[in-house]
Amino acid sequence: MSTLPNERSVRSTPEGLLWEPSERWVRGTKGDVTVVDSRHPVLVWEPELPVPQYAFPREDVRQDLLRPAKHPRTGTHTGSQIFYDLEAGGELVENAAWTFPAEDLAGHVAFEWFRHPGRGLDHWYEEEEEIFIHPRDPHKRVDAMPSSRHVRIEIDGTTVADTRRPVLLFETSLPTRYYLPREDVRLDLFTPTDHHTGCPYKGTASYWSWRGEADVPPNIVWTYPDPLPAVHVVQGLLAFYNEAVDITVDGERLERPVTPFSAMLSRRRRT
Structure with a gap:
């Protein structure tokens, strides 16, 4: 279970991140392998990105599929220094996941989406609906x-x-x-x-x-x-x-x- 407070307002971190708990059931797959299956995701907004992304409690992630990145892409996400390669379905995806340095987001893992072809998972689902490109922003109409x-x-x-x-x-x-x-x-x-x-x-x-x-x-x-x-x-x-x-x-x-x-x-x- 996530250790984040059960609040619905958007919160900020000293690193400039904004985050908000989500009640959506989110799953991510690579090939036939389910890599993420979470009912407690967190939406995170980075200062330089106009769209949100998900971070997931580690217990909702197949951590056995993650390896410390051989060539970490530091500087690509706000303050992040820890990156992971993903090995699933016989395929190795470099820098597929990372952790944010913010204390509020400790214990959570984020994944690349389709904005970076070849660096993310193949499919993402909210409930039973497949979603594309990036998570939908709940504050956008x-x-x-x-x-x-x-x-x-x-x-x-x-x-x-x-x-x-x-x-x-x-x-x-x-x-x-x-x-x-x-x-x-x-x-x-x-x-x-x-x-x-x-x-x-x-x-x-x-x-x-x-x-x-x-x-x-x-x-x-x-x-x-x-x-x-x-x-x-x-x-x-x-x-x-x-x-x-x-x-x-x-x-x-x-x-x-x-x-x-x-x-x-x-x-x-x-x-």
């Missing part, structure tokens, strides 16, 4: 709502989409995303790519890139062909990065926001 607003999107002065039947997706700490019917988007001006991303709230997205000569980052348009049930209303609709296109809503031109995606889009331009 994602709401998709059909609307009759007039939305027009331009790239370098060219209107690439115009609709009065968008779906607005509101996600905590991010700008509103406008999802548009395909027939209201000039898809002839874009080329499909093999780029895909995953989201724990929405699912797996496919992308298109701009075919014109304007300085636009690749993979500027995306869709969720098979979204998660909570946002099923966006299925097959198309969205653009507000950070890189001009969006006008009900006659009002929106300012381009600065978000964690802005730096990513800038790097795409350079590459």
